[in-house]
Structure formats: C-alpha cells, structure tokens
Amino acid sequence: ETGVTQSPTHLIKTRGQQVTLRCSSQSGHNTVSWYQQALGQGPQFIFQYYREEENGRGNFPPRFSGLQFPNYSSELNVNALELDDSALYLCASSLGGRRTDTQYFGPGTRLTVL
Amino acid sequence: GQQLNQSPQSMFIQEGEDVSMNCTSSSIFNTWLWYKQDPGEGPVLLIALYKAGELTSNGRLTAQFGITRKDSFLNISASIPSDVGIYFCAGRVTGANSKLTFGKGITLSVRP
Numbered sequence: 681e682t683g684v685t686q687s688p689t690h691l692i693k694t695r696g697q698q699v700t701l702r703c704s705s706q707s708g709h710n711t712v713s714w715y716q717q718a719l720g721q722g723p724q725f726i727f728q729y730y731r732e733e734e735n736g737r738g739n740f741p742p743r744f745s746g747l748q749f750p751n752y753s754s755e756l757n758v759n760a761l762e763l764d765d766s767a768l769y770l771c772a773s774s775l776g777g778r779r780t781d782t783q784y785f786g787p788g789t790r791l792t793v794l
Numbered sequence: 795g796q797q798l799n800q801s802p803q804s805m806f807i808q809e810g811e812d813v814s815m816n817c818t819s820s821s822i823f824n825t826w827l828w829y830k831q832d833p834g835e836g837p838v839l840l841i842a843l844y845k846a847g848e849l850t851s852n853g854r855l856t857a858q859f860g861i862t863r864k865d866s867f868l869n870i871s872a873s874i875p876s877d878v879g880i881y882f883c884a885g886r887v888t889g890a891n892s893k894l895t896f897g898k899g900i901t902l903s904v905r906p
C-alpha cells in the first residue's frame with residue numbers, strides 16, 4: 681500500500697456538470713501528479729503540482745484545473761464535463777526535484793459522464 | 795498524446811513459464827519504469843531503471859534499460875497465478891517536471 685488516497689472512489693455526473701476529485705499524498709511527499717486513464721489505455725499526464733505551484737501540464741484543455749494545498753494534498757477540477765471525460769483519474773505523489781524521483785499511485789477515482 | 799509501444803496487447807502463458815515484455819519509443823528517456831495494475835487499483839511500481847544498460851531484479855522480475863535509451867524489457871520467471879494483471883512501461887525525461895509517459899499496457903493471463 682502506497683499511502684496515497686483518493687476520493688471519491690466512484691462518481692457519476694452528467695454532461696455540462698463540474699466535478700472535484702481529491703488526493704492525499706504519501707507522507708513526506710511534496711509533489712502530486714494527475715493522470716487520466718481511459719478504458720484500455722495507459723495513463724495520460726494531466727498536470728503536476730510541486731509545492732503548491734503548477735509544474736508542467738499535458739495536452740488537456742483549460743477546463744481541467746487543479747490546486748495543491750499547504751499539506752500537499754491536491755484537487756483536480758473538471759468543468760463542463762464531456763462524455764469523453766469518462767475515465768479513471770489517478771493521482772501519484774513523489775518527492776520531487778530528484779533524478780531518481782519515484783511516483784506512487786493512488787487507487788484512482790472512476791468518473792462516469794452520462 | 796505520445797505513448798510508448800507495447801505489444802502484443804495480451805499474453806497467455808502456463809503457470810511456471812517465463813515471459814518477456816518489450817517496450818519501445820521513438821524518443822529517448824532518462825528513466826524507465828515498469829508498473830503492474832490490477833482491476834480497480836492504481837498502478838504499482840515493480841522496477842525503476844535510471845541508467846542505460848542497467849539490469850535490475852526484484853524477486854522473479856528482471857528489467858533492463860536499453861543501451862539506446864529508447865527501449866526496455868521486463869522478464870518474469872516461473873510465473874504464478876498472482877502475476878495476472880496489466881503491465882505498463884513508463885518513461886521519463888529528466889527536466890522541469892517528472893511526468894511519466896506510459897505504454898498501453900500488456901494484459902497477462904496465467905493458466906494454472
């Protein structure tokens with residue numbers, strides 16, 4: 681068990697709604713990365729937060745946004761949900777800034793958009 | 795987005811057999827990682843490789859970082875039923891952030 685927790689476990693929303701997903705990082709880790717995993721695919725990088733600042737972003741539109749809090753937990757917000765946003769959303773925590781930085785994943789939040 | 799190349803999509807082996815999985819990329823990575831994902835779970839790190847040519851073992855698992863830095867392989871020896879799952883390779887380029895680029899994964903089935 682990695683110590684990375686995510687909530688909620690499952691979520692069902694309708695098109696156009698907004699959603700907030702939460703992640704608590706492993707103790708001592710200051711970096712959180714978010715990934716989207718569509719069915720049958722590998723995880724795709726959304727963005728990363730390091731010490732409360734966004735530290736890199738993948739090819740996702742601005743309606744995907746995030747926050748990192750002083751305790752290094754993080755939120756992923758998605759506005760104007762689309763059907764294609766249905767996926768497993770994973771967060772990974774790490775101790776950033778090192779070449780041997782290793783990311784540990786949480787169990788994910790399964791989002792279904794109807 | 796960019797993905798690493800993993801094939802075949804599925805592999806079926808007999809319990810006790812060895813199996814090898816390959817992962818290739820058109821671009822160079824400084825770190826290669828192998829993860830395993832069970833249904834309903836997040837990926838779990840199996841092996842991390844940080845240097846070209848590096849060969850690293852973790853129990854029955856052995857992985858190598860290709861000398862060109864564009865590929866890696868994972869070998870599982872003497873497979874057991876709990877090896878069933880999806881195996882992902884991931885690469886990382888050292889830089890401003892440590893984002894991982896993943897392959898599509900290989901689903902491994904082990905027949906008892």
